[in-house]
Amino acid sequence: MSDRTELKEQLQIGCPAYIEGVGTSYGYIPSFGAGIAYCVLFGLSMILHTIQFTWKRQWWASVFSVGCLVEVIGWAGRTWSAKCPYNGDAFLMQICTLIIAPTFFTAGIYVILGRFIQLLGPESSIIKPKLYLWIFCTCDVISLVIQAIGGGMASGQADKIDGDTAPGTHIMVAGIVFQLFSITIFVFCAIDFINRVVRKRLLQSVNGSVIPLFAAMILSIVCIYIRSIYRTIELSQGWDGYLITHESYFIALDGAMMIVSVAVFNLLHPGWMLPSGKSDSFTMERTSVDRPDKHRGSPTHW
Template sequence: MSQYSFEFRQQLQRECHPLVDGLGTAYGYKPSLAAGIVYLVLFGLSMIVHTIQFTWKRTWWCAVFSIGCLTEVLGWAGRTWSAECPYNMNAFLMQISTLIIAPTFFTAGIYVLLGRFIQILGRESSILSPKMYLWIFCTCDVISLVVQAVGGGMASIETGKEDGDTAPGTHIMVAGIVFQMFSITVFVVCAADFVRRVIRHRLLQSTSGSIYPLFGAMVFSVICIYVRSIYRTIELSQGWDGYLITREKYFIALDGAMMVAAVAVFNIFHPGWLMPTSKAMHYERELASEDGYGAATEMR
């Protein structure tokens, strides 16, 4: 039993109050102000650069990376707020809801990017069509987010009650993150099959050199998102007082750093600059055929 009254704890959740000795926070620690500011700056800069890039090159689908960065900015703003007001529940709910949602926008961008690769390299490069990637995996992302939102809402309501039971909401939230982990795992398997087919059929040999770094950036981003998904699955499955969720260093390294790397890599290797068009690729393949002279003549 806490030495502080329920009314006092409720008051702390509504106001901005410094850390009180003997009274834990919803995080299990006081969030780092320095980490909050650093990630605010990093995601903010990536968002600005992505916005300039997709506007300049008119690759409008790349707006999902900017939206994801904006969602991350809101989440880390909540954690920065919590660094000054560690008991405020609005700040806590703000960060937990946005930081769970944000990677969905990054994965959506990768689904589109993989679809573009399939269109360029040919249908033999993938077991699924580009449209199927979007329909299947974006639908799975939406379902998992709805389930997590319902579970998070139930748990947050219970935290506002004296002796409230957060277990049912937490279990639903974990079910949502596990489903998301499952869908990302299936996507990783499909992406690995895509890489295998590309290598096996030597499809990249008929492409321009600029596609290689973009291809590598996509693989790198998928790995970062997958590492983050494994971490969040284990973290939430341990409960609100588990080992991982109550130690900020793991969150900073396995969520924040992974997401910065996953989205910032496309600032460096942006699809607008590096992705060749299907028409240009068709022309290159014709020139690379055995009867290069005849092919070039036909293209005239």
């Protein structure tokens, strides 16, 4: 037993090659190609987002750049693990960052939805715009703290011979289930918002440039929700579960979902498609559509 423990400790330091019959913390050797590909994709998205939010001075949109940076760090950790499959630092680096990263994307979506409510009027939502950011970001922070505590405990035990990862895993699952619950509530609020917008035909009374951004927001929410469901099931199966030990699911249901959820805002950036601040022109345009007789001929309307 002492020889196995000593071997395990030696493998976690430096960059020893894979040894047949000696398992890794992943249950496989991470794909070097996938690691490089996602580092490049998230890196490009980060650069574009940084240029876009700086150009348009939409500083709140920096959350997308920060999220991309955290994703790059996480996938760099997996790329490192592809060459050094036993290195404990590389494993801990990727597991912590890739759990945290989506929170920055959801924060951006909360702001976008709040801006839409400001533009379309209070009748478009059951919650005030600012409350979206406060309520759901608070829930995200709580879930991340729980996941970080559990992840640290579990990863520490995973590197030990016969280490007990169950307590840490249970805490991680509790954190991600709480996150899934909060995102589910947000999804229901978003569905209610969409239903109100469609039923009251609110989008017909505003500039058409926001409609593609509206679709982008929906796509991003769907991708993040799919990823959250996957991670919940994955972690609930434990460190030896089927999903967590088969990388193809992680590449498709975490990496791909996250790059779509953030890259769609490179193509349809809110800094280009939303007014900066509350838009009086939008408000007046909606007023003229809803009550054309009242403002007919008024010079202030034009």
